Amino acid sequence: MAFIRCRQSARVEAGMAQYCPWCDQPFTPRGNGGRPQRYCSAGCRRALEQALRAWAARQLAEGHVTVAALQHARSAEPRNSHGRTQCPSDADL
Numbered sequence: 001m002a003f004i005r006c007r008q009s010a011r012v013e014a015g016m017a018q019y020c021p022w023c024d025q026p027f028t029p030r031g032n033g034g035r036p037q038r039y040c041s042a043g044c045r046r047a048l049e050q051a052l053r054a055w056a057a058r059q060l061a062e063g064h065v066t067v068a069a070l071q072h073a074r075s076a077e078p079r080n081s082h083g084r085t086q087c088p089s090d091a092d093l
Contacts, residue, residue: 022048 017026020040027040039045059065 020044 017028018038019026020038022039022044025040027037029037039048056065056070060067060070
């Protein structure tokens with residue numbers, strides 16, 4: 001396990017790391033395919049999603065956003081042929 005940590009820290013030092021938007025810690029994204037990794041762990045991803053849900057609920061309760069506005073924003077998202085929301089490309093981020 002120490003060997004893996006050394007390799008990861010070397011990759012971080014070589015500038016191959018990203019920073020987790022939740023905890024701001026550097027991490028080396030997995031390289032096994034799938035969607036691009038944006039968070040250092042599932043726990044950080046869940047914490048951010050929970051905070052976003054709580055923030056949105058407060059905005060709704062305080063009248064800063066309406067249900068209709070949320071529905072309109074969701075209907076304006078691009079969809080793929082299966083009716084699912086498309087993920088933005090890396091160029092869009």
